[in-house]
Amino acid sequence: MLNFIDTVGEAVAGIKDGSTVMIGGFGNAGQPFELIDALMDCGARELTVVNNNAGQGDQGLALLIKEGRVKKMICSFPRQSDSWHFDAKYKAGEIELELVPQGNLAERIRAAGAGIGGFFTPTGYGTMLAEGKETRIIDGRGQVFETPIHADVALIKALKADGKGNLVYRKTARNFGPIMAAAAKHTIAQVSEIVPVGGLDPEVIVTPGIYVNSIVRVAGAAGTTEQVA
Amino acid sequence: MSIQTASIQTSETPLGRDDLARLVAKDIKPGSFVNLGIGQPTLVSNYLEPEQDITLHTENGMLGMGPEATGDQIDGDLINAGKIPVTELPGASYFHHADSFAIMRGGHLDICVLGAFQVSATGDLANWHTGAPDAIPAVGGAMDLATGAKDVFVMMTLLTRDGVSKLVQACTYPLTGVGCVTRVYTDKAVFLTGPDGVQVRETFGCTLEELQALVPVPLTAVPAVER
Secondary structure (H helix, E strand, O other), X not given: OOEEEOOHHHHHOOOOXXXXXXXXXXXXXXXXXXXXXXXHHHOOOOEEEEOOEOOOOOOOHHHHHHOOOEEEEEEOEOOOOOOHHHHHHHHOOOOEEEEOOHHHHHHHHHHHHHOOOOEEEOOOOOOHHHOOOOEEEEOOEEXXXXXXXXXXXXXXXXXXXXXXXXXXXXXXXOOOHHHHHHHEEEEEEEEEEEEOXXXXXXXXXXXXXXXXXXXXXXXXXXXXXXXXX | OOHHHHHHEEEOOOOOHHHHHHHHHHHOOOOOEXXXXXXXXXXXXXXXXXHHOOEEEEOOOEEEEEEEOOHHHOOOOOEOOOXXXXXXXXXXXXXXXXXXXXXXXXXXXXXXXXXXOEEEOOOOEEOOOOOOOOOOOOOOOHHHHHHHOOEEEEEOOOEOOOOOEOEEOOOOOOOOEOOOOOEEEOOOEEEEOOOOOEEEEEEEOOOHHHHHHHOOOOEEEOOHHHO
């Protein structure tokens, strides 16, 4: 069931303590800042968050981490020059980290949305990130078994939605949006524009509306020039 | 000095970072699809010639990446894997992360150029983690890049600041990939790595014997016919 929702606060109101929440974005591109701020305000705790990074600067995911609302991060690259809130929590032993190579992270999310129970991949074979995992030699190459990552909720950002919930994105802000939309039980998309049914060319739709549950318009959410922090 | 040794020294002095980037750029075959890692490998893009028709991939979801954006070109929705604003070239395409890493893992990229802490004689790569107990591990796409491309080139200085060779018999830092590196471009030499050991294609500012004294791995010159 697709809902068009007036505010980001109402959109995230159903997120419960202990949820696994996927958050789209790579760096600031495609990061749904307004939905993350609303998640902060809604008070949900003990969250497992799936994102490529672990927050930057003093905004968005970094603040959720700072306030102790994130119990576990599943990500590929938590350490950045401005990831001080994650750094502090990690060093204090107050946040759990599951480190996943970026392509394995993407494929594990994709697998969840596609109903795949796992897959063998050469990425990570023979490294410490494959320790304890099943391995096989397939086509002459060592491969590691990786399992899907499911989520209760995905928060993503797209450029436009139509009245059926179909989404299009903008440039490299697409990143994790399409695969997270498919992997979560409930997908909330913030978009900068909502157009009527028939307002998007079916040939260019990236995320079909079947994967999307809630849409909230955030002015300037995409399609605007924003300085990368 | 043997005749063979003299013939592989192509420069009187070690190469600087830009000279090395120019050399890597020249070695990329026309029409290749290439991913340039963060840091020193990014310099290679400055020396690619338009007639080489190289298509750059950035793992956050784009083929046909153009130069770094400046001024009015800067667009927060258009960044590279290092989160630097970039531009798009005519013919560029965008795709989501799973597709982007399928491009990599599926062996569709011709060359990936990476930095390294260490490379072993058989092409093992260590470039993501020092293993220090207080270090926060962060891997990003390093393992995917090391594993997927048809050729993995490493660019690094041959020696650490303490004068220790980064080309080693076996890596002591945690591995990024096993047997994945095919060439190592350093300030002092270009090495070809593989299951049969290490061959030296050319040296800069030193002879093969002088190079061998720095590197704890048996070196042979690439046979002249293959150079």
